[in-house]
Amino acid sequence: MKDNNVILEVKDLHKSFGEQEVLKGISTEVNRGDVIAIIGPSGCGKSTFLRSLNLLETPTSGQILFEGTDLTDKSTDINVTRQKIGMVFQQFNLFANMTIKANIMLAPVKLGVMTKDEASKKADELLTRIGLLDKADAYPAQLSGGQKQRVAIIRSLAMNPDVILFDEPTSALDPEMVGEVLSVMKELAEAGMTMVVVTHEMGFAREVANRVMFINEGTIAEEGTPEEVFGAPKSERLQEFLSRVL
Numbered sequence: 001m002k003d004n005n006v007i008l009e010v011k012d013l014h015k016s017f018g019e020q021e022v023l024k025g026i027s028t029e030v031n032r033g034d035v036i037a038i039i040g041p042s043g044c045g046k047s048t049f050l051r052s053l054n055l056l057e058t059p060t061s062g063q064i065l066f067e068g069t070d071l072t073d074k075s076t077d078i079n080v081t082r083q084k085i086g087m088v089f090q091q092f093n094l095f096a097n098m099t100i101k102a103n104i105m106l107a108p109v110k111l112g113v114m115t116k117d118e119a120s121k122k123a124d125e126l127l128t129r130i131g132l133l134d135k136a137d138a139y140p141a142q143l144s145g146g147q148k149q150r151v152a153i154i155r156s157l158a159m160n161p162d163v164i165l166f167d168e169p170t171s172a173l174d175p176e177m178v179g180e181v182l183s184v185m186k187e188l189a190e191a192g193m194t195m196v197v198v199t200h201e202m203g204f205a206r207e208v209a210n211r212v213m214f215i216n217e218g219t220i221a222e223e224g225t226p227e228e229v230f231g232a233p234k235s236e237r238l239q240e241f242l243s244r245v246l
């Protein structure tokens with residue numbers, strides 16, 4: 001039997017775009033309850049790696065197992081798996097022509113996971129949790145960037161995912177709105193959600209993550225606890241990266 005604690009298993013993942021090899025053999029595991037911060041220079045393959053985890057990018061070679069199911073196997077229905085993998089993007093990706101509440105209800109209703117009534121109740125619950133119930137009937141354009149991103153996070157929660165992938169969730173925000181989004185993420189982490197977070201917020205990585213992964217030039221160049229990675233970086237490359245971002 002597979003270890004029940006392992007949610008995602010990545011085996012020798014390679015990804016090329018044309019001639020350019022972006023991921024050069026990544027192997028790792030994500031365990032239930034892990035909060036993994038992925039750090040590294042721009043263009044090193046962080047987004048490509050994250051997007052590969054739910055097959056938004058198709059690996060060139062290697063395997064990704066989600067709860068024991070090989071996502072790279074042609075016979076796997078990726079849409080079923082994606083229901084269990086939430087994703088939050090830098091640019092929120094809310095549907096502009098739908099109300100906030102409709103955005104949250106969309107996936108559970110459309111995929112037949114909940115009735116309209118159930119989804120409506122869930123949406124109210126989630127909006128209450130982030131203090132935005134009064135925005136239920138507003139449209140995304142009427143919200144601040146921080147509010148939109150908090151909605152995007154609870155929208156992913158509406159599907160009761162087993163893991164949520166975040167790709168630089170605060171990078172598009174005005175500085176004064178970063179804190180409110182990070183605090184929602186911190187609450188999620190404290191509630192036990194499994195999270196993989198590409199971030200430039202080193203404070204968050206240090207405080208909230210249990211593992212920090214430094215990706216450089218398409219490989220995991222160094223990995224460890226926040227204490228290890230920030231307190232005692234081994235490689236010169238990581239030391240240099242940290243000296244630039246801290």
Ligand code: ADP
Pocket residue numbers: 017022040041042043044045046047048049
């Ligand atoms: P990061 O998120 O670490 O900044 P990315 O994973 O977005 O890096 O990109 C890694 C490299 O892959 C970059 O050189 C980028 O230009 C390239 N790349 C990413 N997506 C594509 C794509 N769809 N087509 C071609 N090249 C891509």
Ligand code: MG
Pocket residue numbers: 046047048168
């Ligand atoms: Mg990126």
